[in-house]
Amino acid sequence: MSNYLEVILQITEFNRDLKIERLQLGAEEVWFVCYDSVVNSQETIEFIWKSGITPAVSYDEICTRLAGKAWSTKNMNELQQGRVVLLSADGEQAFSFQGKPASLSRAMDKPENESMPFAPAIAFMEPLTTNIGLIRKSMNSPYLMAEGFTFTGAATKEATLVYHSELVNTQLLDQVKSHLQKAANRDLQTGQDLMEILGSSHFDLLSPFYKTEIPMQAISSMMKGRVILLIDGEPVAYVLPLLFGDFISIQWDRQLPLLIMFALRYLRLMSLLISLLTPGLYVALVSVNPETLRIELALSVASSRIGIPLPTFLEMAFLLIVSEISIESTQRLPKSIAASITVIGGIVLGTAIVDAKLVSSLVIIVLSVSVTATFAFPNYLNTLNIRITRAAIVVLSGIFGVFGLFAGFITICFYVCRIEHFGIPFMSFFDFKKLKQT
Incomplete structure (x- = not known):
């Protein structure tokens, strides 16, 4: 194995933040090596001097005082984790110890994607x-x-x-x-x-x-x-x-009276069904099984579709795609711009599409109710699964009608009921304290 100092000097060409500095510690001259981007070198050097370095201290005593451990070039990744390496003057010996970290983190902030009224305004951070x-x-x-x-x-x-x-x-x-x-x-x-x-x-x-x-x-x-x-x-x-309860319940619910808590959770459960089934139900009843509608409702739907060139399934599919594009496009934009895009996509574009007779107003209403219900859940990421399965149910409903709607819904029910993670069923509604020894 070549000299440690020579190896480190070879890699400094490709790592501009790798700091190598000569230090005189008592009777010993050592090389101080660290990544200046993750270690506060000034505070670390002060820490070394405050560790009891005397004029007669030896290299081994320095290692002991700093709680160091033997180091070799195989452990180069330790430097990226905030450790500091001290090399002997000839570069033949080396040990590492934990340096003082550089300030890389932001200040404590409130949650950006989850909201709990009257909850502590503290969110997890990167460190x-x-x-x-x-x-x-x-x-x-x-x-x-x-x-x-x-x-x-x-x-x-x-x-x-x-x-x-x-x-x-x-x-x-x-x-x-x-x-x-x-x-x-x-x-x-x-x-x-x-x-x-x-x-x-x-x-x-x-x-x-x-x-x-x-x-x-x-x-x-x-x-x-x-x-x-x-x-x-x-x-x-x-x-x-992940459990099914995470789609409809959050800890904040328990701050409310019991009846109100259950009312909120049943409302979210109803929102799940509305979001999942409403577009497919509309497509099935209007395009495949219109005979199931009451005559008054059938006439109302027919009158709203006068002059519409697209079949109901393509209407719904087109608007679903537009709504998903609108939702996705606003996720990574600044909030001020995202609000403008939402207004343009939701109001201006929707009105223009209806006035141009490309889709009927009933389709806009049904899709708006479905999309609004999608965001009644506590965690935004949980809505992604619902949006995907909603599109699948719309396709089945457009092909097989009401039969396809119920077939898709029953398939989803069977699928989620068979999911099991780490021996815990996804549809488990029991307290884990009761399942602890099972």
Whole structure:
């Protein structure tokens, strides 16, 4: 193996933020090496001087005082995790220790994608330790456990599994830990990577987790026996596993009287059915099974379609595509521009399409009700699955009518009832505390 100093000097050409500085520590002259972008070098050097360095100190004593460990060029990735390397003057010896981190994080902020009235205005942040601290401060329990995992693929990624040792479902915990331990040598950069690590198929419509950026929501799930996965660099918590109740309930509901809480949850459940079935039902009744309509309603529908060149199925398909494009186009725009696009797409464009006799006004009404109902759910990401299945039901309804509508809905029911993540059924409505020993 070549001299450590020579190896490091070779890679400085490709890493402009790699800092190499000569330091005189007592009787020893050493080389100070770190990434200036992730380590505050000035504070770290001050920390070294305050660790009890004397004029007669030796290189080995410096290593002991700084709680260092032996280092080699095989551990080069440690530098990117905030560690500092001290090399002997000849470059033949090296040890590393934890440096003082540079300030890379933003200030605490309120949630951007989730809203809970009168809830603490604090959201998860990118640093892993900060997110663990938010949970510990909010929960304050001696039974709170945080187990660390490292994924060493193309880039090293740190993750922490957080759970309540007294309330956690042991079967769930064992399976999740097993999946994470087996994937130690894999990449963890995207949600798809995490789904693969947790044993899900590429073709699964529902992921085994849901994301939340609100610590209170994550803690609520943990108190019901679930586990939380925090990943360094991501301002969200992954709650495992995803359950049907996550589509219609949130922790904030419990701030209200019991009857109002149930009323809100039944309203969201009704919104799910309206969002999923209304467009397909309209297409089925108007284009395939008009004989099922009352004569008054049939005449009203017929009069609204006078002069419309497109069949009902193509009307609905066209407007569904336009609405999805409008929703997607506003997700990554600045809020001021997104509001303008929404007005243009929702009001101006809708009115112009009806006036141009391309679609009937009834289709606009049905689709508006369906799209509005889609966003009655607590978590925006959960609406993506509903929007996809809604399009599939519209296609089946346009081909087979009411039979296709019910066939599609029953198929979806069978599909979600057979989903099971980590031994917990997706449609489980039980408290995990009751399932803990099962």
